[in-house]
Amino acid sequence: MNARISLAIWSLFGAAVVVFMLTPLVLLVLFSFGRNALTAFPMGGLTFDWYRKLLTNDTFWGAAENSAIVALSVGVCSTAVGTMAALVLARLPGRISNPLLLQLGAPVMLPALFIGVALMSTLRLALDLNLGLPTVVLGHLVITQPFVILIVHARMVGFDHALIESARDLGASPLQAFFTVTLPIVRATIVGAGLIAVAVSLDDFIITFFTIGSGNTIPTLVWSMVRTSLDPSINASATILIALTMGMTVLALYFSRYRG
């Protein structure tokens, strides 16, 4: 009897947390298809008008293009840079690698506002650089490379380094050993880590806001829509943003065959 009560309580709690996590997002998606211009009940009939309105808007396409450029650059660079670092760190003893991992991960622990304004001040005042997409990419690399490093490092810690030693003994150069032995084994993890970097980049609003100068990405566009108007296509653009970032995460989990 006691066990049954405890099971019921745990089930109820688990369900409540899942509902809490998902409901706000599900509601936005739902209302993006509703005819009512206010985000409120009754929703009105089913409509694609808000999407049609958004997709015929040049500002949206400009933002989407910027988001794509930034996310792809960040994805490629962050994956390459993070993987290289993780491969070296995974071969070091924990007492050396753990503090380094913590150090490199520090940007993820601080508020994005802090990183954003620190980076912007340095770029504008100390270096007198103009802000633009390259500076956004730089800002995103700082917050995405920790994810790549941590994910690839976690996979490499259980890796049998004797495999690489044998390849090297058989005359392979370090690069050859990487491409013929290491990469085929951990490719899925690396792809997964790269997709997470893309998701984080696509989703970032605060650092982008401070480092882009002029122009928009999808999150900064959503921000200006929320602030300036009660444009009902906000829900449509929010839904597109959710679909993009969560889509990347789903792909990442699928590729890396996530098993907990």
Next chain:
Amino acid sequence: MTNLRRWLPVAPAALIYLSAFALPVLFFFVLSFWSARAMRIRRDFTFDNYIETWQKYADVIGSTIVIALQTAVVTTVIAFAFAYLIRFRAGRFGLPLLFITLLTLFGGYLVKIYAWKAILGREGILNSALQTIGLIDEPLNIFIYNSGAVIATLTHFLLPLAVLPIYGSLRAIEDDLIEAARDLGAARRQAFRDVVLPLCQPGLLTAFALSFLIAAGDYVTPRFVGGTGTAMIGDFIEQQFSLRFDWPMGSAMSFSTLAASVLVIVLVGLALRAGVRR
């Protein structure tokens, strides 16, 4: 030489870390001792920004700490229970629950905050739903623009982030270890207190520190769903950069808040250690 070549692959990551994080933070710190007059930055050396921060914004920093503390406690407790459920109680449902957590982690920071504004607002989803089913006649103003709305919203986007480190700690605990404790006569509650809790203490502190720091530095949440009673320092810091162009002041406010936050986290860490040791 061979040593240098072994470290070479870390160089790009270290370069990004230094050029776009460590050195900017250092410069940003120096900036807090400069001054701004009529929108021009003067490179002098003064403590005025810090003095002004504590004269003008001490109460805002205080209320920020209170909200961040409430948020971090609520988030860490729910995250711990949820991670415990995934690890020990959910069985084959554990993996789907973890999947949902990861799914909501990397997507929709801004979208989540906006969603809460849309749900809790006067013309929002909650009020209109209650009116539709006839529970209320007039929309209620009690849902939004108060600390409850701010804490709920912050908890919503921090929860997945807090679950992961705790789950990581719990996963590292071997089932054998708990069974051994049970075999030696420990009741379930005792095994939990003497084995599980001490071993997941690092995860708990990481989750708390992450939630606290990010909550204390957020400005989008108070601006969307906060009210007059829920002033948060992030909002004022952001304004120094976007409206007032007093960057040295914004920098001093940032470092003051960071120092206060680190102090709180250290104290909570010590309290947690003392509590778990008992």
